[in-house]
Amino acid sequence: MLEILDRDQKRASLMVSRQRYGKNQVQLRWQDSTYVINVGIGTPKRMFTFNIDTGSDLLWIQCLPCKLGKPNHDCYQPKRPLFDPSKSSTYTKITCPSHTCSLTNTTLGYTQCVSSSCTYLGAYLDGSLIFGYMAKETLFVGSKTFKGIMFGCNEVTFNATLDKTDGIIGLGQGFLSFVEQTSNTYNKVFSYCLPSNPNRVGFLRFGKTKRVSKSLKFTKLGRDNAIELTGIKVGSTTIPITVKKDTAFIDSGTVITRLPSKDYIKLREAYRKAMTGYRFVGAISVADTCYNVGGHKKLKLPRMSFLFADGLLLDIPPSGVVIPYNSTVVCFPFAATPETPGGEDFVLLGNYQQRTLEVVYDVAGGKLGFGHGGCK
Known part of the structure; x- marks a missing residue:
């Protein structure tokens, strides 16, 4: 009987999964x-x-x-x-x-x-x-x-x-x-x-589907998944992002978002000003802005947003504003882009800032969509 019930449980799980996730x-x-x-x-x-x-x-x-x-x-x-x-x-x-x-x-x-x-x-x-x-x-x-x-x-x-x-x-x-x-x-x-x-x-x-986030909004998607990112907001402060056309990309493989060094330094300073309530502990690997948040039951994090050339303002989910190092230390999940032989400035919008968003690539239509609460 146990073997029969075990097989039945696996089949039921498979059927539910098919209904939820679709063909x-x-x-x-x-x-x-x-x-x-x-x-x-x-x-x-x-x-x-x-x-x-x-x-x-x-x-x-x-x-x-x-x-x-x-x-x-x-x-x-x-x-x-x-x-x-x-x-x-x-x-x-x-x-x-x-x-x-x-x-x-x-x-x-x-x-x-x-x-x-x-x-x-x-x-x-x-x-x-x-x-x-x-x-x-x-x-x-x-x-x-x-x-x-x-x-x-x-x-x-x-x-x-x-x-x-x-x-x-x-x-x-x-x-x-x-x-x-x-x-x-x-x-x-x-x-x-x-x-x-x-x-x-x-x-x-x-493929296209009617099951999309109600908050879904689109911006331009270019060649090689290029995006037109023009700025990042930390609270009420806007940091302009200054890169040439087709040098900013959205990437599922890069973990933390990378910015040109001059833009990253300005963003880092705005972030540090917003995090003065926590004890600064310096750098851990490429994350050069880390804090000890031990003893704080609930973190008060700055609101951050991406700005795009066509006016889209995308709020970064709270999970994309800090990256945990351990149970008491968190870090700023952005970094400067590694230098290239030609000295070009690149932006890579990493997966840490995409988490929990529904991200829609309409390559044929040249559109990229974002919607909050996508994994629900």
Whole structure:
């Protein structure tokens, strides 16, 4: 009887989950300050965990044999079995030379023919490098099945920091992005809500829906998910953000929001003035403004907002105004953008300031929407 009841409980949970999240929606979970979903791949289907990343295009998973035929290469080993393409009847390598491989080169910047197969080399802002075969496979996202999705079957990884996931699903605007590859189904529209802690769940939804936040408001979305951020308010003080066009981006992979150094210093000073009721304890790592809040039952935090060029004023959720270091110390969740070789100033709107918001990407319409209370 216990076995029957256990199976029945699992089925009931699955049915409730389908009703809540719908055919085009999957659960989104917080894992080590990144956000992950479960995706099925191959035939027969096997489930894997992917980080979502709006700042890149390639969908990739770590594959066996994990060496690209060369010894002494790093093999990124997640804490789960790797994807074995030899056991999937729907796996096909992308050949080379071919038009598809050439288009891949324009997106990733580097492809090479190896034994008539299209290989790739990809790089991330944190210094990670990936190397593998371009291929096509069947993917299962929510209750939808997509055949012939192009992806990277990764075999070599250098400096990987993803030790608890199996790969990345790129949600950028390039040729290889899952958003672009499913454009005939979802019209380049997707949305998410990032939960504020590991004990809560959010969602990743593809396509348009009537189930949106009542407070949803839109601003312009540009190429590569560029945004037109013009200022940040701390209380009644407005700090102008001075960057060139197409150098400010919204990014699900960056944790805390990054600003040009000159703008960050002004914002930091306004924040410090608003936090004088707490004991300043200096810097912890890149967070240079931290406070001891022990003994305070309820924190009195400054109200902060993002200002956009078209007039949108977006209040930052309270969870995006401080980042906890431990039970008594909190820090300012903004930082200066690392210097680039060309000296350009960039803005990265990080996931910490997006938490609990419903964020809607209408790539085809060139719009980005924000609504409060999105995870409810």
